[in-house]
Amino acid sequence: MTNPFVDRAGRVQAVQKAIFTVADLIGPVVDLSRIYVDGLENLPRDGRFLLVGNHTTSGWAEIVLTPYFVHRELGVRVRGLATRQLADMRGIGRDVMEAAGAVVGDPETGAELMRQGETVLVFPGGGRDMLKFKGEEYQLLWQGRSGFARLAIAHDYPIVPVGLVGGDDVYHSLVERGGTWERMTRGLGERLHGVTGVGIPLMRGIGPTMVPRPQRMYLRFGSPIDTTRPARTPAAQWEATVKEQTQTALEEILDDLRTRRENDPFRNLNPLAWRRALRPALAG
Known part of the structure; x- marks a missing residue:
């Protein structure tokens, strides 16, 4: 059966072509901005994996930068599981979001994308994760949500935790x-x-x-987490285990990036410190 959120209209395909043509051309400009990104070597080369990330109060950095760098590395389009508000959108705004890869984040749509072997991105905290209050910077407000783990396990999809630091300091x-x-x-x-x-x-x-406060963005793709359920392990127990492994890995990424950022002279985008900006270590 045709899924209207996976099979896009012709006008959306035209917008998609324009978006990714621009994305392929702006690499030198992105490099000049000195966005810190590492761990790209951890991405499975077949593009068949689930990215699990943290939302920030900036509301845009992780949504734009994660798909951009995955596309730049692998040439694939990341399909982001968005809130149900996407279904209520109309006009060019919805066309752009769908063209960039966004789909309504219900379980059946996510399952269909995985059956097709696409790269999928989810933020388990949803909108709640963006609504940070004092002292909640870089906390994962997932409220026990583990549906992403259940989906990945069902389709034998490895999970790649992806953390972004900088977005919770813009405001x-x-x-x-x-x-x-x-x-x-x-x-x-x-x-x-x-x-x-x-x-x-x-x-x-x-x-x-x-x-907004000028802030450098720091992005890291962690090591893939195998979701294959061991024999004789109950399904509910394994789902909880995968969820916990993913959350722990992502929290460690965020902690390490914040530590690295402390001594980065370019963290506030001071142009005088551009040449001394912290750089990722080369993959061995």
Whole structure:
């Protein structure tokens, strides 16, 4: 049966061609920006794997940079499992998202993509992971979600954890989760961002403004996690194990990137420190 979110309309294919033509041309510009990226050698060469990443308050860096560098390395289009709000979008915005690879992140769509052997990207925290409050930078707010592990296990897909540091420093939250402001704004927050039980973070960028803070982005692709279930291991137990392994690996990536960033003179995009920017170690 045809899946409308996998089989795209002709106009979406035209936008797709334009997007990836531009992506193939802007490599030198991206290199000049000194985005820190390592671990590309960990990506399975057949493109058949599930990327599991962390959302950040920037709302764009991990969504754009992860597919870009995978495409640049392997030549494949990453299919991002988006929120159901994608289905409600209309016009050019939806066309662009679908052309770039986004699909509604329900289990059947994800399963169909894996049956076709495509590269898939998921952020288990969803929108909740973007709504960071004071002190929650780079925390994985997954709320026990393990559907991604169940999907990968069912289709024998290795999981590649991918962490991004920098996106949670573009804006700083002024209020704590569970505080008076957050509790008072939960109803309004649900109407605005669609996440139940979460209020509206008060954020600031440079000074008291919403101008984003200049931050270098640090991206790492971890080692693949084998999801093949061992004999005599109960399915539910193995799902929990794979979920925990993935979360632990991703947390370690984020911790290490933050440590590396501490001594990077280019972390705030100071042009005078451009030539001294931290560089990834060459793969052995």
